[in-house]
Amino acid sequence: MIDIFKELHIKGWRRTYPLVGKPDFVFPKKRVVVFVDGCFWHGHDCRNVTPSANADFWNAKRDYNRKHDQIVTETLIKKNWTVIRIWECELKKKNREKLLEKISVIIK
Ligand SMILES: [Zn+2]
Numbered sequence: 001m002i003d004i005f006k007e008l009h010i011k012g013w014r015r016t017y018p019l020v021g022k023p024d025f026v027f028p029k030k031r032v033v034v035f036v037d038g039c040f041w042h043g044h045d046c047r048n049v050t051p052s053a054n055a056d057f058w059n060a061k062r063d064y065n066r067k068h069d070q071i072v073t074e075t076l077i078k079k080n081w082t083v084i085r086i087w088e089c090e091l092k093k094k095n096r097e098k099l100l101e102k103i104s105v106i107i108k
Pocket residue numbers: 039044045046047087088089090
């Protein structure tokens with residue numbers, strides 16, 4: 001992600017910023033937060049992420065994470081932050097267009 005910011009000359013991000021949910025990147029001046037969510041842990045449906053063993057455990061864990069993510073997003077929005085959530089898989093080169101669309105608010 002940092003490589004992408006550099007490539008696009010995006011500046012003004014902070015890595016650690018005291019906010020609910022511990023966003024991966026915060027743009028204090030633009031009031032934008034960026035989360036990069038792991039597809040496995042956060043339950044993205046981009047690929048088969050359910051391991052055959054302990055499927056119930058992993059499903060419960062992902063359900064929990066998804067709910068938690070949602071609460072964090074809603075809390076930040078209420079506090080006037082713009083929340084961008086990026087899936088890990090969207091950092092791949094072939095998904096660049098989708099990524100650019102998502103982060104357009106911080107490119108300007
Ligand atoms: Zn994914």
